[in-house]
Amino acid sequence: MKYIDEYRDRKLAKELSEQISIQATRPMSFMEVCGGHTMAIHKFGLPSLLPAQVKLLSGPGCPVCVTSQQFVDKAVEYSRMDDVIVCSYGDLLRVPGSDSSLLQQKANGADVRIVYSVVEALAVAEANRSKKIIFLGIGFETTTPMSAAGILKAEEQQLKNFFLLSSHKVMPPAMAALIDEGVAIDGYVAPGHVSTVTGTSIYTAIASNFGKAVVISGFEPVDILQSILMLVRQVNANKPKVEIQYTRVVQPQGNMKAREMVNNVFEPCDDWWRGLGVLPLSGLRLKDKYKSFDAEINIPVSVKPSSEPKGCICGEILRGQKIPPDCKLFGTACNPVSPIGACMVSGEGACAAYYLYGNE
Amino acid sequence: MLHIIYMEMNKSTILLGHGSGGKLSHELIASVFLKHFNNEPLMRSTDSALLHIDCNDIVFTTDGYVVDPVFFPGGNIGKLAVCGTVNDIAVTGAQPLYLSASFIIEEGFAFDRLEEIVVSMAAEAKKAGVLIVTGDTKVVNKGKCDKIFITTSGVGVLDKKFKHIAGAGECRPGDKIIVNGSLGNHGMAVMSSREQLHYHTPVESDCGSLYSLIRAVTEEVPVSFMRDATRGGLATVLVELCGMTKLGISLDEEHIPIDDSVRGICEVFGFDPLYVANEGKVVMVVPAAYSTKAVQIMQSMAEGKDAAVIGEITGTEKPRVILNTVVGGKRIMDMLAGEQLPRIC
Numbered sequence: 198m199k200y201i202d203e204y205r206d207r208k209l210a211k212e213l214s215e216q217i218s219i220q221a222t223r224p225m226s227f228m229e230v231c232g233g234h235t236m237a238i239h240k241f242g243l244p245s246l247l248p249a250q251v252k253l254l255s256g257p258g259c260p261v262c263v264t265s266q267q268f269v270d271k272a273v274e275y276s277r278m279d280d281v282i283v284c285s286y287g288d289l290l291r292v293p294g295s296d297s298s299l300l301q302q303k304a305n306g307a308d309v310r311i312v313y314s315v316v317e318a319l320a321v322a323e324a325n326r327s328k329k330i331i332f333l334g335i336g337f338e339t340t341t342p343m344s345a346a347g348i349l350k351a352e353e354q355q356l357k358n359f360f361l362l363s364s365h366k367v368m369p370p371a372m373a374a375l376i377d378e379g380v381a382i383d384g385y386v387a388p389g390h391v392s393t394v395t396g397t398s399i400y401t402a403i404a405s406n407f408g409k410a411v412v413i414s415g416f417e418p419v420d421i422l423q424s425i426l427m428l429v430r431q432v433n434a435n436k437p438k439v440e441i442q443y444t445r446v447v448q449p450q451g452n453m454k455a456r457e458m459v460n461n462v463f464e465p466c467d468d469w470w471r472g473l474g475v476l477p478l479s480g481l482r483l484k485d486k487y488k489s490f491d492a493e494i495n496i497p498v499s500v501k502p503s504s505e506p507k508g509c510i511c512g513e514i515l516r517g518q519k520i521p522p523d524c525k526l527f528g529t530a531c532n533p534v535s536p537i538g539a540c541m542v543s544g545e546g547a548c549a550a551y552y553l554y555g556n557e
Numbered sequence: 558m559l560h561i562i563y564m565e566m567n568k569s570t571i572l573l574g575h576g577s578g579g580k581l582s583h584e585l586i587a588s589v590f591l592k593h594f595n596n597e598p599l600m601r602s603t604d605s606a607l608l609h610i611d612c613n614d615i616v617f618t619t620d621g622y623v624v625d626p627v628f629f630p631g632g633n634i635g636k637l638a639v640c641g642t643v644n645d646i647a648v649t650g651a652q653p654l655y656l657s658a659s660f661i662i663e664e665g666f667a668f669d670r671l672e673e674i675v676v677s678m679a680a681e682a683k684k685a686g687v688l689i690v691t692g693d694t695k696v697v698n699k700g701k702c703d704k705i706f707i708t709t710s711g712v713g714v715l716d717k718k719f720k721h722i723a724g725a726g727e728c729r730p731g732d733k734i735i736v737n738g739s740l741g742n743h744g745m746a747v748m749s750s751r752e753q754l755h756y757h758t759p760v761e762s763d764c765g766s767l768y769s770l771i772r773a774v775t776e777e778v779p780v781s782f783m784r785d786a787t788r789g790g791l792a793t794v795l796v797e798l799c800g801m802t803k804l805g806i807s808l809d810e811e812h813i814p815i816d817d818s819v820r821g822i823c824e825v826f827g828f829d830p831l832y833v834a835n836e837g838k839v840v841m842v843v844p845a846a847y848s849t850k851a852v853q854i855m856q857s858m859a860e861g862k863d864a865a866v867i868g869e870i871t872g873t874e875k876p877r878v879i880l881n882t883v884v885g886g887k888r889i890m891d892m893l894a895g896e897q898l899p900r901i902c
Contacts, residue, residue: 198817201824207811210884240829242886291895313752313826418884533894554888 204417210246213422218248221429226252226381228517230372231388232259232545233416239554241418251425254380254517255550257371258388260336261288261543263470263515268335268364269294270500275331275362275492276307282325284318285333286340287311292542293535295501315347322351322359331492334363338391341365341481342455345462348483348490360492363482366468369399370479376407380517384410384428386421389443394459396451397439404437415443462487469503471539472515509538514547521551528552571666576696589672590658590692593679598655598690606690608655612714616651618642619710627674627704629750631742631762634707635674637836639681639689640766641787642711647768648783648839650719650775653685653711659693661706674705685766687711719775725782725801725842732781732870733848734806735841737770737855738763738863740791741819744833749822758818763837770860771839778851782842789893790832794840795868795878796892806878808868808890831880832893842870 229235235255238244244253257263273294276283283299290300290311303309308328312318315332322330334344344361351359368391375382387400392413400411410431414424424442431437441447459481468480483491505512508526513519521527521540531537533549540548574581591600598606622638632640639656646653658678662671682689721727746762748754767785774780782802786794791813795806815830823830837860843851848866855861871879878890 198820201820205883207883207885210886214885236827239888240882241884242880242882242888243884245887246885418882418886422884553891553894 201417204415204419205241206419209419210422213419213426214246217251217422217426217429220426220433221248221251222433224250224252225383225429225432226254226517227384227386227425227428228254228256228375228380228382229386230256230258230368231391232262232543233390234386234388234414234421235259235547235550236545237416237418237421239550242554243418243421246422247425251429253386254382254520255514255540255547256375256517257470257473257515258368259540259543259545259547260340260366261292262511262539262546263366263371263472264289264292264335264364265469265471266294266503267469267500268362269298271362271493271498272299272331272333273297273302274498274500275496276302276309278329278496280327281329281331281496282308282310282321283331283333284310284312284321286313286335288543288545289333289335291536315343316350319347319350319354319356319359322356323354326358329358329360329496331360331362331496334361334365337366337368337388338394338459341459341463342394342452345458348462348487349458351490352487357489359490360495361483361490362492363463364468365463365481366470366479367465367481369403370476371470371473372400372403373407374473374476375516376403376409378516382409382517383432384412384437386424386428387411387413387439389413389415389420389447392441392443392447392451394452394455397441397449400439404439408437410437411439413439413441413443413447415446471505472512506537511538511540511548514540521548524548569668571662571664571668571671571696573664573696573698576662576694582694585694589675590694593672593675594682594689594692595679596688596690598688606655608690608712610654610712610714614715614717614720616646616649616713616715617710618645619708620645621706621708623703623706624747625703626747626750627670629762630746630759632764632836633674633677634705635678636681637764638707638709639678639685639687640764640836642709643681643685643687644767644785644837644839646711646713647766647771648723648785649713649715650722650771650780650783651713651715652772653687653713653768655712656682656687656689657691657710658689659708661695661697661702663702663704664696664699666704671705681766685768722780722783725798728781728798728802728804728842728870729844730804730870730872731845732842733845733866734795734808734868734870735843735848735851735855735864735866736786736791736814737767737839737841737861739814739816739819740786740835740838741815741823741830741833743836744790745819745822756818756822760816760818760822763835765837765860767837767839767860770855770858773858774841774851774854777854778843778847780841780843784840786835786838786840788834790830790834791838791840792829792831792878792890793892796890798842799876799878802870803876804873805871805875806868807871808878808880810880810883812865812867814863814865828897831890832897845869
């Protein structure tokens with residue numbers, strides 16, 4: 198299949214893997230901070246193609262995983278209201294809140310709908326004017342522009358029954374916080390689609406101030422292997438910088454229009470990340486002029502504060518200090534059917550990827 | 558005149574009365590079920606079908622069908638209900654003979670749609686050489702079921718020489734694993750149809766009877782194991798096989814047939830096609846010396862034209878499924894924990 202097979206070429210993958218083995222002359226660790234990368238790495242068995250001295254760690258890049266339990270609890274509370282339809286991306290449904298999940302609520306008869314984009318949620322709002330439609334906005338720079346576009350569209354269409362519950366987050370504060378906490382990595386496999394929107398500037402400080410290599414990578418196995426080779430070369434040269442491997446999609450300046458849209462609709466706020474706690478200015482909330490679309494303001498619900506589950510080491514996993522099999526709960530009490538920790542809840546979490554695609 | 562209008566209304570949709578056991582029920586049975594299923598044991602209209610089977614080993618299976626949407630590209634709930642049960646019988650090595658069909662219909666369901674379903678059931682039964690000899694119809698209030706649910710049960714006769722197939726007891730290291738064609742078509746066709754997703758290349762369900770294909774292979778090849786890869790897909794069948802045999806499996810991703818259209822949709826939504834449902838795919842284990850022959854036989858038939866050897870049974874050391882990925886990596890393949898949900902980004 199065109200645009201797929203080229204990037205899954207076995208011969209090319211072998212050559213890249215051999216070059217990584219030859220050029221990585223000392224132990225090196227790199228962290229991917231996008232759930233899409235975590236999944237691709239495990240789905241294609243990439244760890245088995247890397248030499249023992251090159252380790253990959255999974256950072257806080259899965260939007261579902263880092264979303265707070267409090268957010269899920271609020272969504273569950275909304276789903277219990279008779280006049281509310283909750284619209285959500287699919288993989289958020291299974292995430293457990295304190296006493297229920299959206300999937301459970303759906304089974305109990307709540308009107309919870311899986312949508313593929315905010316446009317569908319707007320259509321639901323249009324078709325159900327007597328109901329309140331709450332769209333669960335989660336994700337990083339990749340999904341935020343869509344939510345922003347949704348708000349602008351709702352305003353244009355004067356949809357007074359459309360509301361956003363925002364847990365949108367931005368990536369750089371988390372990447373910086375990890376280094377601040379002393380995570381032992383040599384560089385980042387930086388998120389390709391986040392960078393499509395942001396461009397390269399958000400990583401400049403990570404390279405220049407923190408001395409970490411950064412390569413913005415695509416999501417196919419050959420992309421990831423090439424990015425790892427580029428990281429190895431940066432480490433060998435001891436010249437950390439921001440490079441783009443994913444040149445067919447990412448431009449250094451990013452997508453100005455998408456960023457403008459986000460800046461117009463959202464403003465930064467402190468936000469809570471599962472496994473990392475509160476990170477200053479790492480979240481996004483609706484600006485005052487769009488408050489009429491803010492679910493939390495217009496349909497207030499109260500839920501208990503979030504806490505990390507006992508025995509779970511997701512925090513250490515997200516900080517790259519441990520890997521999923523190090524956890525006592527992994528694969529026993531905590532599994533994809535009844536996840537306990539953040540990294541098991543979504544298919545893109547590190548623990549779920551390890552569980553499903555355990556590498557040889 | 559009024560009488561005519563009343564009859565016309567009766568004809569247009571299914572009413573609660575069609576399941577009451579009275580005149581409307583009889584009219585429905587005669588004008589739809591008996592008309593199309595038309596066979597001697599059924600026409601006797603006895604409470605139970607009277608059958609004669611000369612065989613000591615009988616296989617017996619049942620399955621409920623609740624697919625949404627009821628009509629999808631490549632089939633409908635009726636075709637599925639016949640093929641699914643025929644296939645469950647056929648993969649044990651048995652010859653399917655008789656089916657029952659039980660209908661739960663939501664009132665208001667269109668009469669002509671029901672007939673369309675029944676016609677396709679009759680056609681599939683004919684193709685597979687089975688008779689639908691008994692049945693039941695219930696009509697429930699609006700909202701109490703989703704349009705129509707069908708349960709089919711089936712009986713087949715099993716030749717002694719195939720008794721080992723279902724239990725996988727004769728699988729040996731070195732045996733080859735074969736699949737009869739592209740995976741994931743049914744799951745993606747139904748999902749696309751349900752979500753009203755439109756593509757340039759529409760995906761059709763592979764829903765179809767496997768009996769002819771299986772019989773053609775088993776006549777010439779000593780098959781060690783068979784199972785149809787339905788819900789849970791290929792991956793689930795192979796993980797189950799590992800559990801049964803305590804033998805490992807090595808699978809080559811590059812040889813697994815998957816249509817480009819299915820691959821494309823799976824890429825977009827973040828699904829793994831190896832876990833997506835099929836309704837016309839059999840996973841077969843055969844001794845290595847017979848693998849080419851088995852594939853050739855399959856490829857000579859429409860339902861097996863893309864058949865391929867996709868892997869082999871390995872030793873007892875690590876009884877798990879190892880997938881050799883397209884890029885040359887290795888990973889363990891396990892069962893899916895829940896249903897696959899589309900990812901965020």
